[in-house]
Amino acid sequence: MEVRADLHCHSRFSSDGVSPPEELIRVARKKGLNVIALTDHNSCAGVDDLEAKGLLRRDGKPVDGFLVIPGQEISTHEGHLLALGLRLPDLHGIAAADAASLIRSQGGFSIAPHPFDYFRAGIRSRTLDTLPVDAIEVFNAAATLRRxxxxxxxxxxxxxxxxxxxSDAHEAEAVGTAYVILEVEExxxxxxxxxxxxxxxxxEEHYIKAQEAFRKTWHNVFRLRHRGFSASPKGAE
Structure with a gap:
């Protein structure tokens, strides 16, 4: 079976996200995707919200033909790391090596998102070289610099x-800007x-539109100020 999956999406449960998790699903379906990973910053509250609404199953199976992979974007000490297939507590500030080991020991899947994008807490190569990550995000639709x-x-x-x-979507309309096409046996x-x-x-590689990039930055600044979050580069992206 062929599936289309956006494995890096944020909802309002991220400090800089704006859309309810169910809205991400609606837009993803509309764009022809059948898988997203919900990877809010240092939180799995959105995952719990979707499960409570019957839109995500704890056994890892789809709901009405759509699969939501539970996940989190961990702000490690050395940069961001995606943990997929797991529900984790807030691990903000954990060492990247410890985060990668924890993900592997619990049967999850780790992805280094936007590495080398140092404006957005990408993990630098001297650390990345030592990490047992499962995959690399080689195209981030919201990359600061395309290089x-x-x-x-x-x-x-x-x-x-x-x-x-x-996509690294922080609002629903950006979901599916970039994604992977996979042939799955199950x-x-x-x-x-x-x-x-x-x-x-x-x-499938496409960059988010300029107005979406502007809104992402604006929402990030506004919400950080409104909620009193630290402006640390290893927090929200």
């Missing part, structure tokens, strides 16, 4: 790691991970 995506692609190729493209969280590990993903 960081090219550098991520070269890095993943050198290490022989699976590659993914993702339509489930585990089936998606298995397909990624086979390195068979096809990447």
């Amino acid at each position: 960081s995506n090219r550098q991520a692609f070269r890095y993943a190729k050198e290490r022989g790691l699976p590659m993914v493209a993702a 339509f489930s969280v585990g089936g998606v991970f298995a397909a990624l590990r086979r390195r068979s993903a096809r990447l």
Whole structure:
């Protein structure tokens, strides 16, 4: 079965996200996707919200033909790391090596998002070289500088790691700007991970529109001020 998956999405449960999690699902369906990963910053509250509404199953199976992968974007001490397939507490500030080991020990799937995008807490190569990550996000639709995506692609190729493209959406309309196309043997969280590990993903790569990038920045600044969050570069992105 062929699936289209956006593996890096944020909802209002991220400090800089604006849309309810169910709105991300609605837009993803409209755009022809059938999988998203909900990866809010340092929180799985959105995952719990979707489960309470019957839109996510704890057993990793789809609901009405749509699969939501539980996840989190962890703000490690050295930069951001996506943890997919898990529900984790707030691990803000944990060492990247400890986060990667924890994800692996619990059967999750780790992705280094926007590496080399140092304006957005990408993990630098001297740390990334030591991490047992499962994949590299080689195309981030919201990249500050496009050359960081090219550098991520070269890095993943050198290490022989699976590659993914993702929207890094912080509002619903940006979901599916970039995504992966996978052939899965089983339509489930585990089936998606298995397909990624086979390195068979096809990447759909498009950058978010300029107005979406502006709104993302505006919402980030406004919400951080409104909620009193620290402006640390390793918090919201």
